[in-house]
Amino acid sequence: MRYVDEYRDAGKARALAASIASLCEPGRRYKFMEVCGGHTHTIYKHGLEDYLPENVTLVHGPGCPVCVIPMGRVDDAIHIASQPGVIMTSFGDMMRVPGGDGSFFDAKAAGADIRMVYSPLDALKIARQNPDRRVVFMAIGFETTAPSTAMTLMRAAATGQDNFSVFGNHVTIIPAIKAILDSPDLRLDGFIGPGHVSTVIGCRPYDFIAREYGKPLVVAGFEPLDILQSVHMLLTQLAEGRSEVENQYGRVVPWDGNLKALQVINETMELRPYFEWRGLGFISHSALRLRGSFAAHDAERIFQIPGSRVADPKACQCGEVLKGVLKPWECKVFGTACTPETPIGTCMVSSEGACAAYYNFGRFTRERVREATR
């Protein structure tokens, strides 16, 4: 695998690590947030923290779409699923996410017709095949999945598939980053920007982070060397007194994003005044709802939604983990009461969640570090 070796060469990694160390000012501590759960995965899987000097810390951000769904929204979806004639559909990742009153799996076991789909287009097909049923697609995700929901809605409208609707839960990454920047809990020196979200939104929406907050952001790929190179680029900016948006992942991410994808999102959806994020609370203009012109396909207008609000379990500290205030293993229930098999919090449910990533890959390294420092 010649290609992969280019991104994983241990010699190159060590050379980068040495260069990273030389860029650090003595006595200064650096804290960078990797916004995307995919990056968290790479960092733990490859033990990248071991390549970084002791004064450079990586903290994870809110970029796990399943993790930020508040429990009340799951309860609302289960309420819709239990209405007469309804088939609820969603991605497999949603099935184990706990609501206040159980998960989709629990509701399914209790008799609700809830089906996993790979694509919203598969949900639309189920609607076509079941004309006497009401098929609802629970849409989740950042800008990576919103264009797919948008395209499916346009297809439903064009073909008059009136028994198909969308329960919209799409969130947008920029307001979440802004909320973290405005949070007093955390002092960050820069961001490793999300890779695949940026294929849609491009790099320009991050400008305010550099201009208004004076923090550098580097959009990064998912390979170990991508991450190390991004840290190098962030430190170089800081050493030179710059704060800019840079694109390390130019081989995939166009500077302007995918204009067609942005256009179809805009055609079908608009910003909500506010939306609740798990762990982050209510954030203004941080999520999308269907436009009035798609009311006939909007589950929030078709069904009476209870609008449940459920506080996270007291023991769960997903909120702090999502904001980067706590590392997964610092949570009281990590790896004991909360595991991927019996998750309490969303960060342990999704494979993109920081806790699941750390649980699966991180333990060995952590224990080794502990031993070394004993």
Next chain:
Amino acid sequence: MCLGIPGEIVTISQDQPDLAMVDVSGVRRKINIGLLEGEPLDPGDWILIHVGFALSKIDEAEAKAALEFLESIGQAYADEIDALRESRIE
């Protein structure tokens, strides 16, 4: 779901130009390519797929690297491929 998976275009549908038959880790399924409007696409090209839609065209080197990354994730990628196997986009 949030991470794109790479696939290689096998054929592009003549009567439905929005659809392409794509090979993802040996699984051949129809994928919607309507979001890559204006991008010249041919059999043999690689695309990054999110939940049944291609969101960007990538080169072969990137596709191979992305596949390695996804395979390293383990169960999550296996689940994604299983879900794709059930998919029947029209």
